[in-house]
Amino acid sequence: MISKTSRRDELAAFDDQLSKRFIQLDPAGYFLIYLDREAGLICAEHYSNDINDKGLAVDPETGEPIPCDGGAKRRPTAIYRGKTAKDLGIKITEEADPPPLTYLDHALYLGREFVKAEAALLSGQEYIQD
Numbered sequence: 001m002i003s004k005t006s007r008r009d010e011l012a013a014f015d016d017q018l019s020k021r022f023i024q025l026d027p028a029g030y031f032l033i034y035l036d037r038e039a040g041l042i043c044a045e046h047y048s049n050d051i052n053d054k055g056l057a058v059d060p061e062t063g064e065p066i067p068c069d070g071g072a073k074r075r076p077t078a079i080y081r082g083k084t085a086k087d088l089g090i091k092i093t094e095e096a097d098p099p100p101l102t103y104l105d106h107a108l109y110l111g112r113e114f115v116k117a118e119a120a121l122l123s124g125q126e127y128i129q130d
Contacts, residue, residue, distance in 0.1 A: 085114035
């Protein structure tokens with residue numbers, strides 16, 4: 001019989017491998033997700049980007065690759081806020097015109113992240129975006 005811990009570790013390792021695959025960046029931009037605990041909200045800042053011939057997101061003004069460490073100083077094109085993952089997802093996919101994403105895998109990723117953020121908001125745990 002497999003323990004819950006080893007099964008959880010096995011699935012985490014499987015997900016880590018999936019995270020290492022190549023993904024095409026959404027030309028509509030990217031999101032930085034965070035919690036506003038004081039207001040009880042999940043927030044998603046949307047940023048536009050250009051994608052160079054190597055598939056890297058670059059700053060539209062400078063053409064330089066955007067660092068993944070959050071070091072870039074840019075202004076979001078929009079900030080979305082929701083009380084729940086579903087609320088935030090509806091604001092982005094149904095209410096925004098046009099929606100700030102164009103790839104289905106990007107929408108699925110955001111949904112997973114919003115659920116993770118909601119769980120962290122409810123539990124008081126730290127939220128870190130993948």
